[in-house]
Amino acid sequence: MTGGMVQTRATLVERRVIGAVHELRLHDPRLAARLGAGQAVLVRTGWGMIPYLRRSFYPIAIAADSWVLRLPPDGDLGHAWLRLAPEGSELDCLGPVGIGFRLPDGVRRVLALGEGEAAWTLLPVVVEADAFQLAVALAAEVITPRQAIPPARLPAAVEYRLTTVEGGRGRLDAFWAELLPWADVVVAAGSLAFYRRLAEAIREHRFVITRGFAQVLYPATFLCGTGACLACVADVAGGRRRVCLRGPVFDLTDVVSDR
Amino acid sequence: MTGGMVQTRATLVERRVIGAVHELRLHDPRLAARLGAGQAVLVRTGWGMIPYLRRSFYPIAIAADSWVLRLPPDGDLGHAWLRLAPEGSELDCLGPVGIGFRLPDGVRRVLALGEGEAAWTLLPVVVEADAFQLAVALAAEVITPRQAIPPARLPAAVEYRLTTVEGGRGRLDAFWAELLPWADVVVAAGSLAFYRRLAEAIREHRFVITRGFAQVLYPATFLCGTGACLACVADVAGGRRRVCLRGPVFDLTDVVSDR
Amino acid sequence: MPIELAPRNKRGLPLRSPVMAGSGAVGYGDCWPPGLDPRAFGAIVTAGVTMRPRSGREPPRLAELPLGFLLATGDHNPGYRRVVAQYAELWRRLGVPVILSLLGAEPGDRAWMATRLEEDDPGIAGIELPVPEDVNLGEASAFIAAVRRATTLPLLVRLPATRAAHLAETCVVAGADALVIGTPPPVVYPAPDGTPLEGPLAGPTALPFTLRGLRAVAALHLDVPLIASGGIQKAEDALLCLRWGAVAVQIRSLVWTDPAAAMHVAESVHAAFAADSPEG
């Protein structure tokens, strides 16, 4: 169930450390009840007001009274603070932001396509589709094996294709011919370049990109989430739109200009 | 033993919480070996660079390889961070700063006089004088009983007078007549107003303030400790002096202008 | 006793509370973060409007600074006609005075919009006019006087914080009913992708500039109300500004970075103000 934004104090109840990655589970019933797959949560991090801007997270798991954020290794000061926050810490959260993934009525076969770290943001929609007993395939293209979602993290019925692209690019291309004609709907998370490749592949294997066929998560970092700051704008859907209101999930046809 | 300044990484090895007060013991052999009673240590606190300026502490205990700082209740952000720092934290320290208390040769009877929280900064010189088997009396004037040094914290041989001044002022005045003629040397820590009262009392009970009779700790807060910033200047010793180089301990005659 | 922002103006501009939501905080009154009640504010100032639509700067637009940020939107806005058509009704029912911020590319733009406002009458209580960073006294005087002639609405003139004292008197003579101090000075910083961005300093680090401008203008005793804006993040910041000569303050980015804190500032400063005021 989703609804308007709320500001909450979430409690850090569990930290999973997997190599250099941290996954934090936040007990946050009010926000969890509103949060949908592909929506963002804005988390205040740090000490005093440093860093000043909230960090945006696309949760990798959503439960009835909690949600999970993932911290890949990076140099961000806000993330560094989250890595050190002790269990029991209270985090100030604002969300959910924007419009997430939607599984339209009548859809039977869901194809989730992820690139690199962003693939993790597909987990909630994959889990949701599986719970609706839809046929789900997840195909992900990662740079290093460390970014990959371990198969054990997926529902048993989900079909999983994984390619590792050290240095090169485009290995997922080998699966396009098999997967794209199969799917009723595509949900994707990655870079704009990834979406352009996806659009090309759809044109190749399905001839046309129908509106409603593919939903993509627009990569936006700092968000106010209210529409006030105009920092999140992107040239999508035929104009300069606020990603935090119109997105972050857009129809693929709105993100890649049709030729 | 004292010497030039060093920059160290001290380890927080023990936290004592006494009501709203925290006392932190820092394992810091290099600095502890140089630190004398009445000298300051500049501690970097906080996250990232907030707050930007180091906090100054006048240690309340100095051992061979560690020293102790005291955090009274207050609203300072740097102090708040120190209250939360977990045991095992490394703190960046700079010190010792300036010139501390000196117990001149031939002195037999040491009178330590403290006002409020500042009385705690006299503990190291009291302990040192006691270790030299000098006769030591400590007289302190506090606003609330919570600021008071508990008698158990003093060496057994130290004579202790304590007055509590809720609202009023000057209760220590009752002891001047007894204590001032007795002492060979006075070491004091408090406000400038307290030093002015002390000077008056000395004039009354010893007729003249001899240079060398009373040493007082000049209350300076933010310090660079190198002489570069000129933030610490005070009109003392006949001119505008840098407290971090000439002090923080001054002869009383340098601090209160003789009439 | 309400605060009067335009004592010399026939219409007046009374505020219930000294805390305003400044330009950029709540869009055109349509962007409210959760938990914020418009009526907690004395007034709101809209995001800036230009005569014609502007699509603004290409992304990236945001750089995070040490303890703050800079936002370079390039005056992105839907333009006067669309804003007035879209939001007039909202402004009438918001329950709080709405002050429209007018931006101009050409000298005549703002006067044109001010003239239109008299006709369109979209339910606003006043106009805020930001003075660009680099204008000289003559230019400032000319464009404020032109707007003054075009409208009887209360006119809040927003000064660049670092040049506030230099410009203040000229702006009052030209017709400002109140002065907003001010727009923090422009800075440059790399966006996450390395692009150099230029825009006014925003966030807590702007406060020392606001305080300097405020004290300098207060020392001129110009007999117009002063409104402090820029970097106000805490109730203490607001109360310091009120003590140092402001009759009201604007909070801006705090509204979206921490709505609960913004609400707390609005409520506690209002309470402190009401306690001080004889008629509650």
Place this chain on the structure above:
Amino acid sequence: MPIELAPRNKRGLPLRSPVMAGSGAVGYGDCWPPGLDPRAFGAIVTAGVTMRPRSGREPPRLAELPLGFLLATGDHNPGYRRVVAQYAELWRRLGVPVILSLLGAEPGDRAWMATRLEEDDPGIAGIELPVPEDVNLGEASAFIAAVRRATTLPLLVRLPATRAAHLAETCVVAGADALVIGTPPPVVYPAPDGTPLEGPLAGPTALPFTLRGLRAVAALHLDVPLIASGGIQKAEDALLCLRWGAVAVQIRSLVWTDPAAAMHVAESVHAAFAADSPEG
């Protein structure tokens, strides 16, 4: 290949490393925090000297700001004669070029000191001349030209960061060998006891002003070396300035707030510079 700060000056001012200790960092070369080696720097700039002794501002002088501070010393210094008498010997044996910062109350003061320096010859490698915040082009030109006539020493002119682009060309024409960008803009903030203090912004929050001034002056292509100063706290800050048009940088408060970090910046930026340079 050393960095040349005064290519148009017969004496020249070559630096071994692009990281300087700026004015205020190490007093007159006598205030060294632990662990800092003078020879790790390309040069040091002294605290400012006036013709006559100045006892400066009464305490309090320091206000801590959100992520920074302001220091209002009121040009407290022992005066030209005493500084030169006391430190000339130190300057000769420090092993690093010393640049003397000249402050002036009266227009003629700095020229008088520059003249005396030619006679006294206290072993300095150059002069840094801070341009006050509020001078106009004529005033800036006049006092720089007066110093230029009085001395053949390399002349570094330090510009207010927010007005750097406006003043730069005039200063070069008047005789600056290099431009320092710059002095961060003045701010006001209460000291711990509530006293309002005014002084230039200092600490990490000054960097965005330095970057703006630097880019604006670099865009003028004035053909003099540019030195970035103000808010430089990390090696990345320094390298960004070098990438955006500076040939050298000055670190200041970092020297005493975190001597180990200052040493790290000096060494790592020097190493990055040496690696880039063909002759190591």
